[in-house]
Amino acid sequence: MSPTHPVESAPPPGPVGLAARQAALVAALVAGAPLPAGFATDRVDAARRALLRKRAGEVARHWPLLAAGLGDTWPATFTDWASGRPTVGSLRDGWDLARGLRDRDALPPLGAQELAAREATHRYDGRHPPRRRRLPALARSGDAVALQVAGRVRLLRPARR
Amino acid sequence: MTGPQGVGIGWRSEIAGFVAELPGLRFVEVVAESLSPGNPLPAGLAGLRERGVTVVPHGVRLSLGGADPVDPARVTHLARVAELVDAPLVSEHIAFVRAGGLEAGHLLPLPRTREAVAAVVANVRRARAELPVPLALEPIAALFDWPDDELDEADFLTEILDATDAELLLDVANVYANARNRGEDPHALLDRLPLDRIAYVHVAGGAEYGGLYHDTHTDPVPTEVLELVGALCAGRRPPALLLERDGHYPPADVLRAELDALATAAGHPVVT
Numbered sequence: 001m002s003p004t005h006p007v008e009s010a011p012p013p014g015p016v017g018l019a020a021r022q023a024a025l026v027a028a029l030v031a032g033a034p035l036p037a038g039f040a041t042d043r044v045d046a047a048r049r050a051l052l053r054k055r056a057g058e059v060a061r062h063w064p065l066l067a068a069g070l071g072d073t074w075p076a077t078f079t080d081w082a083s084g085r086p087t088v089g090s091l092r093d094g095w096d097l098a099r100g101l102r103d104r105d106a107l108p109p110l111g112a113q114e115l116a117a118r119e120a121t122h123r124y125d126g127r128h129p130p131r132r133r134r135l136p137a138l139a140r141s142g143d144a145v146a147l148q149v150a151g152r153v154r155l156l157r158p159a160r161r
Numbered sequence: 162m163t164g165p166q167g168v169g170i171g172w173r174s175e176i177a178g179f180v181a182e183l184p185g186l187r188f189v190e191v192v193a194e195s196l197s198p199g200n201p202l203p204a205g206l207a208g209l210r211e212r213g214v215t216v217v218p219h220g221v222r223l224s225l226g227g228a229d230p231v232d233p234a235r236v237t238h239l240a241r242v243a244e245l246v247d248a249p250l251v252s253e254h255i256a257f258v259r260a261g262g263l264e265a266g267h268l269l270p271l272p273r274t275r276e277a278v279a280a281v282v283a284n285v286r287r288a289r290a291e292l293p294v295p296l297a298l299e300p301i302a303a304l305f306d307w308p309d310d311e312l313d314e315a316d317f318l319t320e321i322l323d324a325t326d327a328e329l330l331l332d333v334a335n336v337y338a339n340a341r342n343r344g345e346d347p348h349a350l351l352d353r354l355p356l357d358r359i360a361y362v363h364v365a366g367g368a369e370y371g372g373l374y375h376d377t378h379t380d381p382v383p384t385e386v387l388e389l390v391g392a393l394c395a396g397r398r399p400p401a402l403l404l405e406r407d408g409h410y411p412p413a414d415v416l417r418a419e420l421d422a423l424a425t426a427a428g429h430p431v432v433t
Contacts, residue, residue, distance in 0.1 A: 017228070017276075018228035018272070018274075018276050018277060018280055019228035019229060019260065019261075020261075021272065022227065022228055022257055022260035022261070022269075023260040023261025023262075023263070024261075025260070025269065026259065026260045026261060026263045026264075026265045026269070027261060027263060029265060029269070030263055030264070030265060030266065031263060037308070038307075038308025038309065039305060039307070039308055040305055040306075043304050043305035043306075043373075044304075044305050046304050046305075046370075046371060046373055047267075047303075047304040047305055050267075050304065050370075050375055051265070051266055051267045054266065054267060055266055057379075057408055058266075086263045086264065087264055087266045
Protein backbone atom coordinates (compact mmCIF):
# COMPACT_ATOMS: atom_id res chain seq x y z
CA MET A 1 0.00 0.00 0.00
CA SER A 2 1.43 3.41 -0.93
CA PRO A 3 1.88 5.88 1.92
CA THR A 4 -0.50 8.35 0.26
CA HIS A 5 -3.32 5.85 -0.04
CA PRO A 6 -5.96 6.48 2.65
CA VAL A 7 -6.32 3.62 5.08
CA GLU A 8 -10.06 3.16 5.18
CA SER A 9 -10.28 0.38 7.74
CA ALA A 10 -8.41 2.15 10.53
CA PRO A 11 -10.78 3.56 13.18
CA PRO A 12 -10.67 7.32 13.63
CA PRO A 13 -8.31 8.30 16.43
CA GLY A 14 -10.34 8.50 19.62
CA PRO A 15 -10.01 11.20 22.24
CA VAL A 16 -7.00 10.80 24.52
CA GLY A 17 -6.93 11.46 28.25
CA LEU A 18 -9.69 11.00 30.81
CA ALA A 19 -11.25 14.46 30.39
CA ALA A 20 -11.55 14.20 26.61
CA ARG A 21 -12.78 10.63 26.76
CA GLN A 22 -15.45 11.48 29.34
CA ALA A 23 -16.56 14.47 27.26
CA ALA A 24 -16.85 12.32 24.13
CA LEU A 25 -18.96 9.73 25.96
CA VAL A 26 -21.34 12.30 27.44
CA ALA A 27 -21.70 14.00 24.03
CA ALA A 28 -22.59 10.62 22.52
CA LEU A 29 -25.12 9.92 25.26
CA VAL A 30 -26.95 13.24 25.35
CA ALA A 31 -26.02 15.34 22.31
CA GLY A 32 -26.16 12.93 19.39
CA ALA A 33 -22.37 12.80 18.87
CA PRO A 34 -20.86 9.58 17.47
CA LEU A 35 -19.94 6.92 20.03
CA PRO A 36 -16.15 6.61 20.49
CA ALA A 37 -14.70 3.36 19.17
CA GLY A 38 -14.65 0.25 21.30
CA PHE A 39 -17.88 0.60 23.27
CA ALA A 40 -20.67 -1.96 22.97
CA THR A 41 -23.13 0.08 20.91
CA ASP A 42 -26.22 -1.79 22.08
CA ARG A 43 -25.28 -1.35 25.76
CA VAL A 44 -24.61 2.36 25.47
CA ASP A 45 -27.85 2.73 23.52
CA ALA A 46 -29.72 0.96 26.35
CA ALA A 47 -28.15 3.43 28.79
CA ARG A 48 -29.13 6.35 26.54
CA ARG A 49 -32.75 5.20 26.45
CA ALA A 50 -32.82 4.59 30.21
CA LEU A 51 -31.49 8.11 30.67
CA LEU A 52 -34.30 9.54 28.52
CA ARG A 53 -36.92 7.62 30.54
CA LYS A 54 -35.43 9.01 33.74
CA ARG A 55 -35.44 12.55 32.31
CA ALA A 56 -39.08 12.11 31.24
CA GLY A 57 -40.01 11.25 34.81
CA GLU A 58 -38.11 14.20 36.25
CA VAL A 59 -39.62 16.69 33.80
CA ALA A 60 -43.09 15.26 34.51
CA ARG A 61 -42.58 16.11 38.18
CA HIS A 62 -41.85 19.74 37.25
CA TRP A 63 -44.65 19.87 34.63
CA PRO A 64 -47.34 17.54 36.00
CA LEU A 65 -50.20 19.04 33.98
CA LEU A 66 -48.23 18.98 30.74
CA ALA A 67 -47.42 15.30 31.29
CA ALA A 68 -50.97 14.47 32.40
CA GLY A 69 -52.40 16.32 29.40
CA LEU A 70 -50.32 14.20 27.05
CA GLY A 71 -51.26 11.03 28.98
CA ASP A 72 -49.99 7.83 27.37
CA THR A 73 -48.14 9.80 24.71
CA TRP A 74 -46.02 11.68 27.29
CA PRO A 75 -43.00 9.31 27.38
CA ALA A 76 -42.72 9.14 23.57
CA THR A 77 -43.39 12.87 23.11
CA PHE A 78 -40.70 13.73 25.62
CA THR A 79 -38.07 11.26 24.47
CA ASP A 80 -38.56 12.23 20.79
CA TRP A 81 -37.99 15.86 21.76
CA ALA A 82 -35.13 15.21 24.20
CA SER A 83 -33.15 12.71 22.13
CA GLY A 84 -29.89 14.40 21.14
CA ARG A 85 -30.81 17.49 23.14
CA PRO A 86 -28.74 17.90 26.34
CA THR A 87 -30.70 18.83 29.45
CA VAL A 88 -30.74 22.39 30.72
CA GLY A 89 -32.57 21.26 33.85
CA SER A 90 -36.03 19.73 34.20
CA LEU A 91 -37.84 23.05 34.59
CA ARG A 92 -36.40 24.54 31.38
CA ASP A 93 -36.58 21.25 29.47
CA GLY A 94 -40.32 21.09 30.12
CA TRP A 95 -40.71 24.79 29.36
CA ASP A 96 -38.92 24.49 26.02
CA LEU A 97 -40.94 21.41 25.10
CA ALA A 98 -44.24 23.09 26.04
CA ARG A 99 -43.42 26.15 23.93
CA GLY A 100 -42.43 23.92 21.02
CA LEU A 101 -45.72 22.02 21.25
CA ARG A 102 -47.65 25.30 21.49
CA ASP A 103 -45.94 26.62 18.38
CA ARG A 104 -47.10 23.65 16.36
CA ASP A 105 -50.58 23.53 17.92
CA ALA A 106 -49.87 20.27 19.72
CA LEU A 107 -50.08 21.47 23.32
CA PRO A 108 -52.97 19.82 25.23
CA PRO A 109 -55.30 22.13 27.22
CA LEU A 110 -53.84 21.15 30.61
CA GLY A 111 -50.35 21.85 29.32
CA ALA A 112 -51.51 25.20 27.90
CA GLN A 113 -52.85 26.21 31.31
CA GLU A 114 -49.65 25.17 33.05
CA LEU A 115 -47.53 27.04 30.51
CA ALA A 116 -49.70 30.18 30.79
CA ALA A 117 -49.38 30.12 34.58
CA ARG A 118 -45.60 29.73 34.38
CA GLU A 119 -45.27 32.50 31.81
CA ALA A 120 -47.33 34.80 34.04
CA THR A 121 -45.05 34.28 37.04
CA HIS A 122 -41.66 34.07 35.33
CA ARG A 123 -39.81 35.75 32.53
CA TYR A 124 -37.95 33.16 30.46
CA ASP A 125 -35.91 34.03 27.40
CA GLY A 126 -35.21 30.42 26.44
CA ARG A 127 -31.49 30.82 27.07
CA HIS A 128 -31.07 31.76 30.73
CA PRO A 129 -32.76 30.46 33.89
CA PRO A 130 -36.32 31.82 34.32
CA ARG A 131 -36.62 34.87 36.56
CA ARG A 132 -39.58 35.69 38.75
CA ARG A 133 -41.62 38.67 37.51
CA ARG A 134 -41.95 41.52 39.95
CA LEU A 135 -44.84 43.26 38.18
CA PRO A 136 -48.30 41.89 37.45
CA ALA A 137 -48.46 40.04 34.15
CA LEU A 138 -50.96 38.48 31.80
CA ALA A 139 -49.88 35.43 29.82
CA ARG A 140 -51.62 33.39 27.15
CA SER A 141 -50.91 30.03 25.73
CA GLY A 142 -53.35 29.10 23.02
CA ASP A 143 -56.75 29.81 24.55
CA ALA A 144 -55.52 29.73 28.13
CA VAL A 145 -55.04 33.09 29.83
CA ALA A 146 -53.38 33.46 33.24
CA LEU A 147 -53.06 36.59 35.35
CA GLN A 148 -50.37 37.02 37.99
CA VAL A 149 -50.57 39.72 40.63
CA ALA A 150 -48.14 39.83 43.56
CA GLY A 151 -46.96 36.31 42.80
CA ARG A 152 -50.45 34.78 42.81
CA VAL A 153 -51.76 33.30 39.58
CA ARG A 154 -55.36 33.06 38.47
CA LEU A 155 -56.47 31.31 35.35
CA LEU A 156 -58.76 33.84 33.64
CA ARG A 157 -59.73 31.56 30.80
CA PRO A 158 -59.10 27.83 30.58
CA ALA A 159 -57.89 26.26 27.37
CA ARG A 160 -60.63 24.75 25.18
CA ARG A 161 -60.49 21.77 22.80
CA MET B 162 -24.95 11.83 66.09
CA THR B 163 -24.53 8.04 65.97
CA GLY B 164 -23.76 6.25 62.74
CA PRO B 165 -26.54 4.63 60.71
CA GLN B 166 -28.12 1.65 62.46
CA GLY B 167 -30.68 -0.94 61.42
CA VAL B 168 -33.04 -0.78 58.46
CA GLY B 169 -33.60 2.65 56.95
CA ILE B 170 -35.28 4.22 53.96
CA GLY B 171 -34.40 6.98 51.53
CA TRP B 172 -36.37 10.03 52.66
CA ARG B 173 -38.29 11.62 49.76
CA SER B 174 -40.94 14.32 50.12
CA GLU B 175 -43.49 12.10 48.30
CA ILE B 176 -43.32 9.48 51.07
CA ALA B 177 -42.60 11.82 54.01
CA GLY B 178 -45.89 10.87 55.71
CA PHE B 179 -45.18 7.16 55.39
CA VAL B 180 -41.63 7.52 56.72
CA ALA B 181 -42.76 9.69 59.65
CA GLU B 182 -44.99 6.85 60.88
CA LEU B 183 -42.37 4.08 60.92
CA PRO B 184 -42.06 3.43 64.68
CA GLY B 185 -38.72 1.60 64.71
CA LEU B 186 -36.89 3.79 62.20
CA ARG B 187 -33.42 4.91 63.31
CA PHE B 188 -31.91 6.25 60.10
CA VAL B 189 -32.78 7.77 56.74
CA GLU B 190 -30.85 9.16 53.85
CA VAL B 191 -31.70 12.38 52.05
CA VAL B 192 -30.53 13.51 48.61
CA ALA B 193 -28.06 16.25 49.52
CA GLU B 194 -28.88 18.39 46.48
CA SER B 195 -32.55 18.49 47.52
CA LEU B 196 -31.76 20.51 50.67
CA SER B 197 -30.87 24.20 50.94
CA PRO B 198 -28.57 24.94 53.87
CA GLY B 199 -29.95 28.49 54.07
CA ASN B 200 -33.51 27.27 54.63
CA PRO B 201 -35.14 25.28 57.42
CA LEU B 202 -35.35 21.51 56.96
CA PRO B 203 -38.53 20.17 55.34
CA ALA B 204 -41.05 19.53 58.16
CA GLY B 205 -40.95 15.75 57.78
CA LEU B 206 -37.20 15.62 58.05
CA ALA B 207 -37.13 18.04 60.98
CA GLY B 208 -39.59 15.77 62.78
CA LEU B 209 -37.31 12.78 62.29
CA ARG B 210 -34.35 14.74 63.64
CA GLU B 211 -36.36 15.64 66.76
CA ARG B 212 -36.97 11.92 67.26
CA GLY B 213 -33.22 11.32 67.09
CA VAL B 214 -33.33 9.59 63.71
CA THR B 215 -29.92 9.70 62.00
CA VAL B 216 -29.96 11.54 58.65
CA VAL B 217 -27.24 10.81 56.10
CA PRO B 218 -26.88 13.26 53.18
CA HIS B 219 -26.40 11.38 49.92
CA GLY B 220 -24.87 13.43 47.10
CA VAL B 221 -25.63 12.63 43.48
CA ARG B 222 -24.01 15.49 41.55
CA LEU B 223 -20.50 15.98 42.91
CA SER B 224 -19.01 14.03 39.99
CA LEU B 225 -16.12 12.69 42.08
CA GLY B 226 -15.00 10.61 39.11
CA GLY B 227 -14.76 13.58 36.77
CA ALA B 228 -11.32 14.27 35.29
CA ASP B 229 -11.63 17.87 36.45
CA PRO B 230 -11.32 18.92 40.10
CA VAL B 231 -14.58 18.64 42.00
CA ASP B 232 -16.54 21.92 42.12
CA PRO B 233 -15.70 23.59 45.48
CA ALA B 234 -19.20 25.11 45.69
CA ARG B 235 -20.77 21.65 45.47
CA VAL B 236 -18.46 20.35 48.22
CA THR B 237 -19.33 23.35 50.40
CA HIS B 238 -23.03 22.65 49.86
CA LEU B 239 -22.59 19.03 50.93
CA ALA B 240 -20.61 20.14 53.99
CA ARG B 241 -23.32 22.65 55.01
CA VAL B 242 -26.05 20.05 54.53
CA ALA B 243 -24.09 17.63 56.75
CA GLU B 244 -24.01 20.31 59.47
CA LEU B 245 -27.68 21.15 58.96
CA VAL B 246 -28.80 17.57 59.72
CA ASP B 247 -25.96 16.87 62.18
CA ALA B 248 -24.89 13.93 60.01
CA PRO B 249 -22.38 11.31 61.19
CA LEU B 250 -21.18 10.86 57.59
CA VAL B 251 -22.08 11.72 54.00
CA SER B 252 -22.02 9.59 50.87
CA GLU B 253 -21.41 10.02 47.15
CA HIS B 254 -20.75 7.86 44.10
CA ILE B 255 -17.76 6.55 42.21
CA ALA B 256 -19.02 8.04 38.97
CA PHE B 257 -19.05 11.15 36.84
CA VAL B 258 -22.16 13.10 35.87
CA ARG B 259 -20.84 15.83 33.55
CA ALA B 260 -17.99 16.41 31.14
CA GLY B 261 -17.09 18.86 28.40
CA GLY B 262 -19.72 21.31 29.62
CA LEU B 263 -22.59 18.82 29.26
CA GLU B 264 -24.69 17.31 32.05
CA ALA B 265 -25.28 13.59 31.60
CA GLY B 266 -28.31 13.69 33.92
CA HIS B 267 -27.22 10.38 35.40
CA LEU B 268 -24.35 8.61 37.16
CA LEU B 269 -21.94 7.33 34.51
CA PRO B 270 -19.30 4.62 34.97
CA LEU B 271 -15.59 5.38 34.89
CA PRO B 272 -13.07 3.54 32.80
CA ARG B 273 -11.45 1.18 35.31
CA THR B 274 -7.96 2.53 34.67
CA ARG B 275 -5.21 3.79 36.97
CA GLU B 276 -5.79 7.26 35.50
CA ALA B 277 -9.40 7.13 36.69
CA VAL B 278 -8.37 5.78 40.11
CA ALA B 279 -6.05 8.78 40.45
CA ALA B 280 -8.83 11.21 39.43
CA VAL B 281 -11.26 9.79 42.00
CA VAL B 282 -8.65 9.71 44.75
CA ALA B 283 -7.67 13.33 44.09
CA ASN B 284 -11.30 14.45 44.20
CA VAL B 285 -12.07 12.46 47.34
CA ARG B 286 -9.12 14.16 49.05
CA ARG B 287 -10.30 17.60 47.90
CA ALA B 288 -13.78 16.85 49.22
CA ARG B 289 -12.58 15.39 52.52
CA ALA B 290 -10.53 18.54 53.20
CA GLU B 291 -13.82 20.50 53.32
CA LEU B 292 -16.23 17.96 54.78
CA PRO B 293 -16.80 17.94 58.54
CA VAL B 294 -17.57 14.19 58.59
CA PRO B 295 -16.35 10.98 56.90
CA LEU B 296 -17.29 10.19 53.31
CA ALA B 297 -18.64 6.85 52.11
CA LEU B 298 -18.27 5.96 48.42
CA GLU B 299 -20.85 4.01 46.46
CA PRO B 300 -19.99 1.96 43.35
CA ILE B 301 -22.76 2.43 40.76
CA ALA B 302 -24.78 0.16 38.52
CA ALA B 303 -23.79 0.51 34.88
CA LEU B 304 -25.22 -0.95 31.70
CA PHE B 305 -21.88 -0.78 29.88
CA ASP B 306 -18.16 -0.94 30.54
CA TRP B 307 -15.41 1.11 28.90
CA PRO B 308 -13.40 -0.65 26.21
CA ASP B 309 -9.97 -0.48 27.84
CA ASP B 310 -10.45 -1.44 31.48
CA GLU B 311 -7.19 -2.28 33.26
CA LEU B 312 -8.84 -3.44 36.50
CA ASP B 313 -11.91 -5.45 37.35
CA GLU B 314 -14.65 -3.93 39.48
CA ALA B 315 -13.39 -5.35 42.79
CA ASP B 316 -9.77 -4.28 42.26
CA PHE B 317 -10.82 -0.83 41.02
CA LEU B 318 -12.88 -0.25 44.16
CA THR B 319 -10.21 -1.64 46.47
CA GLU B 320 -7.51 0.61 44.97
CA ILE B 321 -9.69 3.70 45.48
CA LEU B 322 -10.58 2.83 49.08
CA ASP B 323 -6.99 1.90 49.92
CA ALA B 324 -5.72 5.25 48.63
CA THR B 325 -8.29 7.28 50.59
CA ASP B 326 -9.83 7.16 54.04
CA ALA B 327 -13.28 6.72 52.47
CA GLU B 328 -15.72 4.14 53.72
CA LEU B 329 -17.84 1.91 51.49
CA LEU B 330 -21.52 2.44 50.75
CA LEU B 331 -22.22 -0.92 49.16
CA ASP B 332 -25.31 -1.11 46.94
CA VAL B 333 -26.24 -4.79 46.81
CA ALA B 334 -28.63 -4.19 43.90
CA ASN B 335 -25.78 -2.62 41.93
CA VAL B 336 -23.60 -5.66 42.59
CA TYR B 337 -26.43 -7.84 41.33
CA ALA B 338 -27.07 -5.66 38.27
CA ASN B 339 -23.45 -5.40 37.19
CA ALA B 340 -22.62 -9.08 37.63
CA ARG B 341 -25.82 -10.21 35.95
CA ASN B 342 -25.42 -7.85 32.98
CA ARG B 343 -21.88 -9.14 32.47
CA GLY B 344 -23.09 -12.72 32.67
CA GLU B 345 -21.22 -13.26 35.93
CA ASP B 346 -22.20 -14.59 39.36
CA PRO B 347 -23.27 -11.78 41.74
CA HIS B 348 -22.20 -13.84 44.78
CA ALA B 349 -18.69 -14.26 43.34
CA LEU B 350 -18.43 -10.49 42.76
CA LEU B 351 -19.72 -9.77 46.28
CA ASP B 352 -17.11 -12.06 47.81
CA ARG B 353 -14.27 -10.11 46.15
CA LEU B 354 -15.36 -6.66 47.36
CA PRO B 355 -13.68 -4.94 50.35
CA LEU B 356 -16.61 -5.70 52.67
CA ASP B 357 -14.61 -4.74 55.77
CA ARG B 358 -14.93 -1.09 54.68
CA ILE B 359 -18.75 -1.03 54.65
CA ALA B 360 -20.38 1.90 56.46
CA TYR B 361 -23.88 0.97 55.29
CA VAL B 362 -25.70 -0.76 52.49
CA HIS B 363 -28.17 0.24 49.79
CA VAL B 364 -30.89 -2.02 48.46
CA ALA B 365 -33.23 -1.05 45.62
CA GLY B 366 -35.59 -2.55 43.09
CA GLY B 367 -35.18 -2.96 39.39
CA ALA B 368 -36.61 -4.61 36.30
CA GLU B 369 -35.53 -6.30 33.12
CA TYR B 370 -35.84 -4.57 29.76
CA GLY B 371 -34.54 -6.12 26.58
CA GLY B 372 -32.48 -8.77 28.38
CA LEU B 373 -30.71 -6.27 30.64
CA TYR B 374 -31.36 -5.68 34.33
CA HIS B 375 -32.03 -2.01 35.04
CA ASP B 376 -31.52 -0.61 38.53
CA THR B 377 -34.65 1.55 38.34
CA HIS B 378 -35.46 2.30 42.00
CA THR B 379 -39.09 2.33 40.83
CA ASP B 380 -39.76 -1.42 40.87
CA PRO B 381 -39.91 -4.04 43.64
CA VAL B 382 -36.70 -5.48 45.10
CA PRO B 383 -36.15 -8.84 43.33
CA THR B 384 -35.82 -12.04 45.36
CA GLU B 385 -32.29 -12.49 43.99
CA VAL B 386 -31.21 -9.17 45.50
CA LEU B 387 -32.67 -10.12 48.90
CA GLU B 388 -30.79 -13.43 48.69
CA LEU B 389 -27.60 -11.48 48.07
CA VAL B 390 -28.41 -9.35 51.14
CA GLY B 391 -28.82 -12.59 53.10
CA ALA B 392 -25.46 -13.86 51.90
CA LEU B 393 -23.77 -10.58 52.80
CA CYS B 394 -25.31 -10.51 56.27
CA ALA B 395 -24.49 -14.17 56.92
CA GLY B 396 -20.90 -12.98 57.12
CA ARG B 397 -20.21 -9.81 59.05
CA ARG B 398 -23.62 -8.12 59.19
CA PRO B 399 -23.39 -4.45 58.16
CA PRO B 400 -24.69 -2.06 60.85
CA ALA B 401 -27.29 -0.54 58.54
CA LEU B 402 -29.16 -1.25 55.32
CA LEU B 403 -31.31 1.27 53.47
CA LEU B 404 -34.14 0.81 50.97
CA GLU B 405 -34.05 3.30 48.09
CA ARG B 406 -37.25 4.07 46.24
CA ASP B 407 -37.38 6.98 43.80
CA GLY B 408 -40.77 6.95 42.15
CA HIS B 409 -43.86 4.88 41.27
CA TYR B 410 -44.39 4.70 45.03
CA PRO B 411 -46.50 1.67 45.96
CA PRO B 412 -49.28 1.68 48.59
CA ALA B 413 -48.01 1.94 52.17
CA ASP B 414 -48.59 -1.73 52.99
CA VAL B 415 -46.48 -2.80 49.99
CA LEU B 416 -43.64 -0.49 50.98
CA ARG B 417 -43.90 -1.72 54.58
CA ALA B 418 -43.66 -5.32 53.35
CA GLU B 419 -40.50 -4.44 51.38
CA LEU B 420 -38.92 -2.95 54.51
CA ASP B 421 -39.90 -6.04 56.50
CA ALA B 422 -38.46 -8.35 53.84
CA LEU B 423 -35.21 -6.40 53.94
CA ALA B 424 -35.07 -6.61 57.75
CA THR B 425 -35.73 -10.35 57.63
CA ALA B 426 -33.10 -10.97 54.95
CA ALA B 427 -30.55 -8.93 56.89
CA GLY B 428 -31.38 -10.20 60.37
CA HIS B 429 -32.13 -6.71 61.69
CA PRO B 430 -35.27 -5.81 63.70
CA VAL B 431 -38.28 -4.72 61.64
CA VAL B 432 -38.93 -0.97 61.73
CA THR B 433 -42.58 -0.96 60.67
